[in-house]
Amino acid sequence: MLTDWNKIDKFAKEWLQEARSKIIASFESTLTITTKSDANDLVTNMDEEIENFFVTNIRNQFPSHEILGEESIGHEIEQLDGVVWIIDPIDGTMNFVHQKRNFFISIGIYEDGVGQLGYLYDVVHNELYYGKKGEGVHCNEVKIPPIKDVPIHEAIVGISATWLIENKDTNKGEALIELVKDVRGTRSYGSAALEFSYVATGRLDAYISMRLAPWDFAGGKIIIEELGGIVTDLDGKALNLLEKSPVLVTSSGLHEQIFKSYIKK
Numbered sequence: 001m002l003t004d005w006n007k008i009d010k011f012a013k014e015w016l017q018e019a020r021s022k023i024i025a026s027f028e029s030t031l032t033i034t035t036k037s038d039a040n041d042l043v044t045n046m047d048e049e050i051e052n053f054f055v056t057n058i059r060n061q062f063p064s065h066e067i068l069g070e071e072s073i074g075h076e077i078e079q080l081d082g083v084v085w086i087i088d089p090i091d092g093t094m095n096f097v098h099q100k101r102n103f104f105i106s107i108g109i110y111e112d113g114v115g116q117l118g119y120l121y122d123v124v125h126n127e128l129y130y131g132k133k134g135e136g137v138h139c140n141e142v143k144i145p146p147i148k149d150v151p152i153h154e155a156i157v158g159i160s161a162t163w164l165i166e167n168k169d170t171n172k173g174e175a176l177i178e179l180v181k182d183v184r185g186t187r188s189y190g191s192a193a194l195e196f197s198y199v200a201t202g203r204l205d206a207y208i209s210m211r212l213a214p215w216d217f218a219g220g221k222i223i224i225e226e227l228g229g230i231v232t233d234l235d236g237k238a239l240n241l242l243e244k245s246p247v248l249v250t251s252s253g254l255h256e257q258i259f260k261s262y263i264k265k
C-alpha cells in the first residue's frame with residue numbers, strides 16, 4: 001500500500017502543536033533534572049514526557065511505523081526498512097534548563113532510508129520549519145528559498161569552541177582551526193536543530209559538529225537537502241541514520257570550498 005504522506009504530515013503537525021503547549025505549560029512548574037553520560041549531559045522529565053507523547057500517538061495511529069528516539073522510549077532499531085520516525089523531543093536540553101529558549105523539537109520521517117518529512121520546531125517562537133520531499137521547505141506558512149553560496153571570508157559558521165579545543169590535535173581539528181581563522185565569524189547555539197534551521201534560512205552559512213546522534217540530524221538533513229544544501233560527515237561521506245557521526249552542513253558551493261582548501265579527504 002502507498003504511504004499517505006499528507007495524513008502523516010497532518011498528524012505530525014497536530015502533535016507538534018500539542019507538544020509545544022505541554023512544554024510552554026511546564027515553564028510554570030519545577031523540572032526534574034537528572035544526568036546521563038556525565039554531569040553536564042542533562043535530561044528532564046519533559047524530554048521523557050514529550051518523547052513518550054509522540055511514541056504513544058504514533059503507535060496508536062500508525063502501528064506499523066518504527067521509532068528511534070533519544071530517550072529510547074521507542075525500541076532500538078537496527079535497520080531502516082519501512083517508515084521510521086527519528087525523534088529528538090527536546091534538542092538543546094541544556095538551553096531548555098538554563099535559558100528556557102534556544103531549544104527545538106526535531107523529527108525526521110524516513111521510508112526505506114529516504115527522507116520524506118522533516119520538522120524543526122522552535123517552540124518558544126512558535127516557528128515550525130518543515131520540509132516535504134520534492135515540495136520544498138516552509139517556516140510556518142512562508143516558503144524558504146534555496147540556500148545561497150557565500151565565499152569563505154563572508155561565511156558565518158556554527159561551531160563549538162569546546163569541540164574545536166578538544167579536537168585540535170587531530171588532522172581535522174587543525175584544518176577546522178584554519179577554517180575558523182578565515183571565516184567572517186563563528187557562533188555556537190547549543191542546539192543542532194536550531195543550527196540546521198539557521199543554515200536553512202541563511203543566518204548561518206555552515207554548521208560543523210564533531211559528534212551528533214541520528215536524532216540530532218535526521219530532521220535537519222531532510223530540510224537542508226530539500227533546499228539544495230549538503231549534509232555529510234567530515235570526510236564528505238553520507239551520514240548513517242543509525243550511527244553517531246561528525247556532521248558538516250553547508251550550501252553545495254561552500255561544501256566544495258571547505259574540502260578543497262581546508263579538509264583534505
Ligand code: IPD
Nearest residue numbers: 090091092093094190191192211
Ligand atoms: C545536543 C545539542 C547540542 C549538540 C549535542 C547534542 P540534546 O542535543 O544538539 O547542540 O552539540 O551534541 O547532544 O542532548 O540537547 O538533545
Ligand code: CA
Nearest residue numbers: 042043070093
Ligand atoms: Ca540529550
Ligand code: CA
Nearest residue numbers: 088091092216
Ligand atoms: Ca539533540
Ligand code: CA
Nearest residue numbers: 070088090091
Ligand atoms: Ca534531546
